[in-house]
Amino acid sequence: MILIGERINGSFKDIGAAIKEKNKAPIQDWARKQTEAGADYLDVNLGAVSKSPEDFHWLIETACEAVPTPLSIDCNKLDLMRVALEAYRQIAGARPLVINSTTAEDSKLMPLVELAAQYDGGLIGVVMDERGSPQDIDRRVELGAKIFAVAMEAGLPPEKIFLDPIVMPLKFMQEQGKNVLEAIRQFAMISDPPPHISIGLSNAASKAEERALINRTFLVMAMTAGCDAAICNVMDAELMNAVATAELVLNKEIYSDSYLKAHRKRG
Numbered sequence: 001m002i003l004i005g006e007r008i009n010g011s012f013k014d015i016g017a018a019i020k021e022k023n024k025a026p027i028q029d030w031a032r033k034q035t036e037a038g039a040d041y042l043d044v045n046l047g048a049v050s051k052s053p054e055d056f057h058w059l060i061e062t063a064c065e066a067v068p069t070p071l072s073i074d075c076n077k078l079d080l081m082r083v084a085l086e087a088y089r090q091i092a093g094a095r096p097l098v099i100n101s102t103t104a105e106d107s108k109l110m111p112l113v114e115l116a117a118q119y120d121g122g123l124i125g126v127v128m129d130e131r132g133s134p135q136d137i138d139r140r141v142e143l144g145a146k147i148f149a150v151a152m153e154a155g156l157p158p159e160k161i162f163l164d165p166i167v168m169p170l171k172f173m174q175e176q177g178k179n180v181l182e183a184i185r186q187f188a189m190i191s192d193p194p195p196h197i198s199i200g201l202s203n204a205a206s207k208a209e210e211r212a213l214i215n216r217t218f219l220v221m222a223m224t225a226g227c228d229a230a231i232c233n234v235m236d237a238e239l240m241n242a243v244a245t246a247e248l249v250l251n252k253e254i255y256s257d258s259y260l261k262a263h264r265k266r267g
C-alpha cells in the first residue's frame with residue numbers, strides 16, 4: 001500500500017496559519033510525525049489560504065528540509081503546478097514525486113502528462129472533466145480509461161499512473177460509496193499490469209461523527225476492490241493496523257506474528 005500523508009494541507013487551521021506566518025515548525029513537525037508513522041509520500045497543499053508561487057515554494061522547501069520523504073504536490077492550477085515542480089527538483093534533486101493531480105479535461109490532461117514525463121513523477125488522475133465529478137460508475141470508468149490511455153500514449157508506464165475515483169462524503173452522498181468501490185474494481189482491469197488506484201480517504205468521513213471508523217472500514221473495502229494507494233491520516237494507528245492486516249488477508253505481505261511491528265518499521 002502506498003500511504004500518502006494528508007496533513008500538510010492549508011485547509012487545516014494550524015497549517016493555514018503557519019503558511020501565512022511563514023512559521024516552519026508546525027509543518028516540519030507534521031512532516032516528521034507522518035514520516036515516522038510510515039508515510040511513503042507527504043501530500044503538500046496550500047488549501048485556500050494562498051495561491052502564490054512563492055508560498056508554495058516555501059512550503060515545499062520547508063517540508064523537504066525536515067525529512068527525506070518524497071512529496072505529493074497537490075494543486076489544481078496548472079501554472080502553480082509548473083512552478084512547484086521546478087522548485088521541488090531544485091530543492092530535492094532526484095527525490096521521487098507524485099503530481100496530484102490532473103483531471104480528464106483536455107486543457108489539463110496533456111500538459112500534466114507532459115510534466116509527469118519531464119519531471120519523472122507519478123501522476124494522479126482524478127475522474128473529473130469540465131462537467132464536474134460523475135456520480136455514476138460508467139462515467140468514472142470512462143474518464144479513468146481516458147486518462148490512462150492518454151498517459152500511456154505519451155509514454156508513462158502503468159506504475160507512474162494513479163487513477164482516483166473521487167471519494168464522496170458518505171454522510172451527504174451515501175449511494176456513492178458502492179459506486180466508488182465498483183469503479184475501483186473496473187480500474188484494476190484496465191490493463192495488466194494495472195495502474196495504481198488512489199483515493200482521498202478522509203473525504204469519506206467528512207463531517208461525520210464516526211470519522212475514524214468510517215475511514216478504516218472504507219479503506220479496507222477499497223483495498224479489497226484493488227485500491228493500492230491512499231491520501232489519508234497516517235497518524236491514526238488503528239487505520240495503519242487495519243492496512244497491515246488487510247495486506248496479510250490479501251496475501252500482499254508474508255504473515256508473521258509480529259507483522260504490526262514490521263509494518264510500522266517499514267516507514
Ligand code: THG
Nearest residue numbers: 006009011012013101124164200202203206207231
Ligand atoms: N484526491 C486527490 N487529492 C486530494 C483529495 C482527493 N487532495 C485533497 C483531499 N482530497 C485529501 N486530503 C484531505 C485532507 C484533509 C481532510 C480531507 C482530505 C479533512 N478535512 C476535514 C473535514 O473535511 O472535515 C477538515 C479539516 C480540519 O479539521 O480543519 O480531514 O480526493 N487526488
